[in-house]
Amino acid sequence: MSRPTLHQLFYACVVLGLVAISGASMAQTESATSLREAREAAELRDQQRLMSFLDDQQALESALEQARAEHEEAQQQHEALEIQQAEQTDQASELSERQAEQGEALTALLSNLARHSSEIRNALGDESLLSLEEGSLPPRLDEVEVLERHQLEEVVDRLAALTARTGRAEHLSLPVADANGEVATRELVRLGDFAAFTENELLERGENDGNLVVLPRTPDAIGGLLADYYQGESHVFAVDPTQGSVLEALAQQPSLWERFQQGGYVGYVVVALGILGLIIGLGQYLYLVLVSLRVNRQRQSLSQLKPNNPLGRVLLRFEGMDKHQTPEALEARLDEAVLAELPKLERSQPMVKLLAAIAPLLGLLGTVTGMIVTFQAITVFGTGDPQLMAGGISQALVTTVLGLITAVPLLFVQTALSGRSRYLTHVIEGQASATLADHLESYTPAVN
Numbered sequence: 511m512s513r514p515t516l517h518q519l520f521y522a523c524v525v526l527g528l529v530a531i532s533g534a535s536m537a538q539t540e541s542a543t544s545l546r547e548a549r550e551a552a553e554l555r556d557q558q559r560l561m562s563f564l565d566d567q568q569a570l571e572s573a574l575e576q577a578r579a580e581h582e583e584a585q586q587q588h589e590a591l592e593i594q595q596a597e598q599t600d601q602a603s604e605l606s607e608r609q610a611e612q613g614e615a616l617t618a619l620l621s622n623l624a625r626h627s628s629e630i631r632n633a634l635g636d637e638s639l640l641s642l643e644e645g646s647l648p649p650r651l652d653e654v655e656v657l658e659r660h661q662l663e664e665v666v667d668r669l670a671a672l673t674a675r676t677g678r679a680e681h682l683s684l685p686v687a688d689a690n691g692e693v694a695t696r697e698l699v700r701l702g703d704f705a706a707f708t709e710n711e712l713l714e715r716g717e718n719d720g721n722l723v724v725l726p727r728t729p730d731a732i733g734g735l736l737a738d739y740y741q742g743e744s745h746v747f748a749v750d751p752t753q754g755s756v757l758e759a760l761a762q763q764p765s766l767w768e769r770f771q772q773g774g775y776v777g778y779v780v781v782a783l784g785i786l787g788l789i790i791g792l793g794q795y796l797y798l799v800l801v802s803l804r805v806n807r808q809r810q811s812l813s814q815l816k817p818n819n820p821l822g823r824v825l826l827r828f829e830g831m832d833k834h835q836t837p838e839a840l841e842a843r844l845d846e847a848v849l850a851e852l853p854k855l856e857r858s859q860p861m862v863k864l865l866a867a868i869a870p871l872l873g874l875l876g877t878v879t880g881m882i883v884t885f886q887a888i889t890v891f892g893t894g895d896p897q898l899m900a901g902g903i904s905q906a907l908v909t910t911v912l913g914l915i916t917a918v919p920l921l922f923v924q925t926a927l928s929g930r931s932r933y934l935t936h937v938i939e940g941q942a943s944a945t946l947a948d949h950l951e952s953y954t955p956a957v958n
């Protein structure tokens with residue numbers, strides 16, 4: 511074997527350096543059990559690779575070309591970084607010169623614009639109806655160092671648009687979330703920053719994403735104005751100057767059915783007894799009206815007595831009596847006939863009167879149970895959150911109201927029944943007394 515030339519030795523040194531570098535990097539990444547064993551293994555592997563490179567002239571030349579390419583690439587990256595650094599230095603110098611040229615007046619203007627722009631964005635944010643469209647708020651200028659003309663124009667234009675939008679009624683097409691959370695694009699009307707609504711529902715800004723959502727309940731006083739205003743048939747609309755506080759209070763006002771449900775089981779019992787008393791009372795009153803009509807017809811035709819009315823039955827019984835009895839006996843028999851008709855005329859009155867007396871007592875019972883619930887909530891949760899006590903207080907007040915509302919109509923019904931039955935009793939007693947008097951006068955011998 512011939513001795514290696516100087517050219518070959520140079521290639522061998524270069525390859526040996528590359529192999530040593532790559533071997534060192536590979537040795538660092540491997541998890542060897544012993545540093546000495548790893549170093550020996552790397553040296554053995556490098557010697558084997560060196561010998562393979564010395565034997566293979568083409569592999570040695572390709573490795574040298576690869577090293578030269580990597581060196582050129584690194585040199586190009588270094589030159590690009592130097593160019594970029596020079597450009598950034600020139601840009602910083604230009605910005606410093608422009609900032610120095612604009613003077614204190616423009617610096618103060620930039621500071622004021624940045625402050626006012628931030629204040630407007632924080633005040634409106636995702637709660638105002640004026641910021642529904644994208645890009646409606648002025649841009650933030652907190653990180654701007656040099657005020658540009660287009661920035662000043664953008665701030666002024668958006669502020670002017672927001673100002674004009676506060677006093678304008680606009681038809682928009684925006685995504686709206688319904689009560690079930692489903693979002694769909696809907697047509698709506700926006701009245702400045704005061705109200706937004708569809709044809710039949712009021713809208714508000716959502717708490718999470720800032721999109722429009724349907725108000726849980728549209729007040730009846732405002733719901734009647736929505737359709738006419740939306741269709742352009744009317745120019746009258748109710749505006750909440752508090753920007754939602756009054757509408758929220760009206761929307762939370764419970765309906766009649768919800769008020770009734772707040773009374774709980776005691777309220778249900780009170781109302782059920784009230785309905786039962788009214789049915790009984792109205793049924794008896796209709797019966798008394800029918801009896802009154804028959805009695806009036808009977809009074810007009812006493813010669814033809816009919817058993818379908820109390821007066822006719824009393825007079826028929828009087829006609830069947832033995833007329834030769836003493837006047838006291840006849841009067842007693844006649845009173846007995848009248849008293850026999852009174853239970854039918856006065857029936858249902860005790861029941862209605864009892865229900866009218868029970869209703870307020872049940873309302874008081876609901877008040878006591880509601881206060882017990884309230885005090886239990888105070889014992890567990892304290893007095894920090896009034897909403898935790900609202901359920902018991904509502905039950906206490908609603909049951910009292912239901913008891914009074916139930917008792918008052920029942921008292922009126924009981925009074926009407928008592929008056930009607932008393933009237934019929936007086937009519938029957940008066941007519942029976944007149945018949946007895948006529949009979950006694952006809953059988954009394956004339957006095958000379």
